[in-house]
Amino acid sequence: MLSAAFLAGPAVAVAASGSGGSFASETPQVTGIACVTACTGLDSAGPGSVVRLSGEALDRVSAVAFLGADGIADDRMAAPTATGPGSVTVTVPAGAASGPVAVANDDGNASGPSRARLAVVSPATAVSSGGVEARVEARRVFYAGRRKARLSYFVRSAGPASARAELVKARTGTVVRSYPAVTVPGRTVQSLEWDGTVGGKVPSDGTYLWRLRLRPAGTTATMAQSGETVVEQPFEFVRDRFPILGRYRFGTGAGEFGAARGGRSHQGRDVFAACGTPLGAVRGGRVKFAGVQSRAGNYLVIDPDGTGQDHVYMHLRRKVTFRKGDRVFTGQRIGEVGDTGVADGCHLHFELWTAPGWYSGGRPIDPSSALRRWERRS
Structure with a gap:
């Protein structure tokens, strides 16, 4: 649960705001958690790891609470290192335990505990095996929205890998964008982002796929494909949203x-x-x-x-x-x-x-x- 100290600010801010100005400060929401550096998995990390929280109205977040288990004994607080409308990056503090997170902005408005959970694991005890973890940050994204079409992936092997990605229109199988092959270190989280345009134009609505190909660094595409891992992650892309957010x-x-x-x-x-x-x-x-x-x-x-x-x-x-x-x-x-x-x-x-x-x-x-x-x- 949220500690009393974490909730004290929001109560004061709401009481002072009165009934007007309802759009001056939106309540932040956390919808996803992904590790960025010093990771043990896509959503598992250790103290000192940098994680990215995704969601809504995060650009004014000033505090992040790692809530751990029920009760306040293992709650830990940290200040973000960077904020934006749809994301916050923060370093996992010492003593943080596995569980949800919550955030508060500089007006005192606080989110509830996130549905997404961060697994906090010591690197020494993290389980590592071959292959890759991959996921999209959101299953549905709007063009020019706060949340971008983003693929995050984690190479579980210790050695480097060669990664190549494509963005595919699912209905036709057409590759709409190719990303150049890069060499990525093992046991790190990488990400790819699409701005929602193809050739400077906004493409049609529909289901798209991230297609990721990985093989050990130093091998070539003409070598045997047995060592290549192919991962596909779908998401829905929508250009516009109906303006009334309720019955009409x-x-x-x-x-x-x-x-x-x-x-x-x-x-x-x-x-x-x-x-x-x-x-x-x-x-x-x-x-x-x-x-x-x-x-x-x-x-x-x-x-x-x-x-x-x-x-x-x-x-x-x-x-x-x-x-x-x-x-x-x-x-x-x-x-x-x-x-x-x-x-x-x-x-x-x-x-x-x-x-x-x-x-x-x-x-x-x-x-x-x-x-x-x-x-x-x-």
């Missing part, structure tokens, strides 16, 4: 694109949901506009990566805390469904603008087919 229904009639409303044409599509239902970014990118307008209410415009179009979110429940130029990630919470401005009930008014964008030379187009497509994939 599409508006009809006056809520459809092009409908006549108050002497003007409706420039978007209304999607109704309960007030306060979370909204997520359809695709990550840069904030282009954020503000308040008499008809739109609280609104946000995002220029998503790789589309040339703009996504517009209107009638948000609270004032938007993002500023022009801020980076957002696919699926990141950007607000809540509301009824600010001129709105008949709580709903998201969503607009899709062609390049070069919203009131900057583009024009609004019917987003209905895009919303239905994102609905199917999300």
